[in-house]
Amino acid sequence: MSTNATVEKIVSLCKRRGFVFQSSEIYGGIGGFWDYGPLGVELKNNIKRAWWKAVVQERDDMVGLDAAIVMNPTVWKASGHLDTFADPMVDCKECKHRFRADELAHGVPASAHGHAAEAPVVRCPECGGELTEARMFNLMFRTFVGPVEDDASVAYLRPETAQGMFVNFSNVLQTTRRKLPFGMAQIGKAFRNEITPGNFIFRDREFEQMEIEYFVKPGTDEEWHQHWVEERHRWYLNLGLSPERLRVRRLDREELAHYAKDTYEVEYLFPMGWSELEGIANRTDFDLGRHAESSGRELEYFDEETGEHVVPYVIEPSSGVDRLFMAFLMDAYDEEEVRGETRAILRLHKNLAPTKVAVLPLSRNEKLVPPGREVWALLRPHWMTQFDDAQSIGRRYRRQDEVGTPYCVTIDFDTLTDQAVTIRERDSMEQVRVPIANLVSALREKLEG
Numbered sequence: 154m155s156t157n158a159t160v161e162k163i164v165s166l167c168k169r170r171g172f173v174f175q176s177s178e179i180y181g182g183i184g185g186f187w188d189y190g191p192l193g194v195e196l197k198n199n200i201k202r203a204w205w206k207a208v209v210q211e212r213d214d215m216v217g218l219d220a221a222i223v224m225n226p227t228v229w230k231a232s233g234h235l236d237t238f239a240d241p242m243v244d245c246k247e248c249k250h251r252f253r254a255d256e257l258a259h260g261v262p263a264s265a266h267g268h269a270a271e272a273p274v275v276r277c278p279e280c281g282g283e284l285t286e287a288r289m290f291n292l293m294f295r296t297f298v299g300p301v302e303d304d305a306s307v308a309y310l311r312p313e314t315a316q317g318m319f320v321n322f323s324n325v326l327q328t329t330r331r332k333l334p335f336g337m338a339q340i341g342k343a344f345r346n347e348i349t350p351g352n353f354i355f356r357d358r359e360f361e362q363m364e365i366e367y368f369v370k371p372g373t374d375e376e377w378h379q380h381w382v383e384e385r386h387r388w389y390l391n392l393g394l395s396p397e398r399l400r401v402r403r404l405d406r407e408e409l410a411h412y413a414k415d416t417y418e419v420e421y422l423f424p425m426g427w428s429e430l431e432g433i434a435n436r437t438d439f440d441l442g443r444h445a446e447s448s449g450r451e452l453e454y455f456d457e458e459t460g461e462h463v464v465p466y467v468i469e470p471s472s473g474v475d476r477l478f479m480a481f482l483m484d485a486y487d488e489e490e491v492r493g494e495t496r497a498i499l500r501l502h503k504n505l506a507p508t509k510v511a512v513l514p515l516s517r518n519e520k521l522v523p524p525g526r527e528v529w530a531l532l533r534p535h536w537m538t539q540f541d542d543a544q545s546i547g548r549r550y551r552r553q554d555e556v557g558t559p560y561c562v563t564i565d566f567d568t569l570t571d572q573a574v575t576i577r578e579r580d581s582m583e584q585v586r587v588p589i590a591n592l593v594s595a596l597r598e599k600l601e602g
């Protein structure tokens with residue numbers, strides 16, 4: 154990330170160019186919910202695709218899953234979420250504002266949920282009024298299943314995707330006939346009724362997770378934990394995040410969640426400080442053990458070598474798509490002087506760029522637009538593309554630079570005679586002339602080579 158990137162600039166870029174909009178904006182919005190626009194959905198899909206390719210497609214020990222958002226509520230009893238997935242909350246007796254007690258006490262956001270409430274030591278930051286005692290506030294969204302709204306029909310929107318994988322452990326084991334170690338990967342929406350959402354899309358109430366549950370023989374868990382910490386750290390570096398803004402931090406004992414034996418975080422240096430992109434936890438046999446006890450079903454693995462039944466340990470790399478989205482945008486954003494003008498540019502990795510190629514006739518001249526549209530049609534089956542013929546060519550290059558498009562293809566008057574076009578590269582602004590007949594293979598070499 155250049156020093157030019159601020160949260161304000163990224164929020165403005167996201168809105169102006171159609172990456173992220175406030176949810177239901179025409180009605181005043183709703184806190185902690187965001188909509189991804191035409192470019193945003195492409196970037197988000199590309200992040201998810203890059204993750205799936207690395208953790209499922211390219212590995213021989215991983216399979217995918219897509220579990221339902223609403224599950225039998227007993228799942229949340231067994232997982233501990235009903236009892237402990239809560240933040241301490243205080244209300245101002247004067248202005249009725251609501252705050253997280255741990256944030257008021259420390260002046261910084263707490264990194265883990267489920268800690269006991271601390272007595273508030275300060276007064277209302279809004280009006281100086283007196284605060285109530287702290288009460289625990291469960292972060293799960295409640296709903297009702299079926300036509301009757303009573304206690305028997307209460308259900309929850311999942312606060313994490315992980316539990317869908319634990320409760321399907323036996324289904325996946327039997328249908329895929331896997332041996333330990335093996336893992337499941339899942340991408341999906343999760344919901345947390347955060348008391349104080351904020352920092353743009355960093356802390357949302359509706360968000361998307363990419364989670365892995367990797368099942369191993371007890372005793373090999375620490376080794377596999379290290380394996381996943383290294384794998385996941387490398388993934389961010391491979392997609393171009395600045396090494397000096399990325400770190401792996403081992404959590405202190407008092408920071409660990411109730412189910413974790415050990416946890417590492419991959420953190421990114423945002424303008425608001427080092428913040429978690431991904432947690433990689435050793436969850437031991439906590440989850441399978443709890444679900445086995447609660448459901449009465451055996452969630453075990455038969456080890457043919459030793460002839461014993463074991464409850465596997467679990468390594469869980471868990472990341473949030475929305476905060477990765479924000480990190481990749483902030484890291485890619487740069488401004489530089491080009492011929493006396495400031496050029497804003499997103500130096501996104503080409504695999505992440507929302508649009509791979511923009512097709513730009515030199516002008517709206519009637520001789521240039523038809524061959525421009527023909528070139529556009531030639532490229533559309535292969536990549537996400539844009540066609541733009543409005544305003545000067547210089548301004549159109551800038552527009553594509555600002556949204557991270559790696560290549561622009563320009564059709565000019567020479568094209569009419571030599572059947573060739575110019576490919577212009579985003580970062581270096583270098584141009585090469587390529588025959589239209591070779592354009593797809595030339596771009597393939599650049600984008601995928």
Ligand SMILES: [Zn+2]
Pocket residue numbers: 245246247248249250277278279280281282
């Ligand atoms: Zn107040």
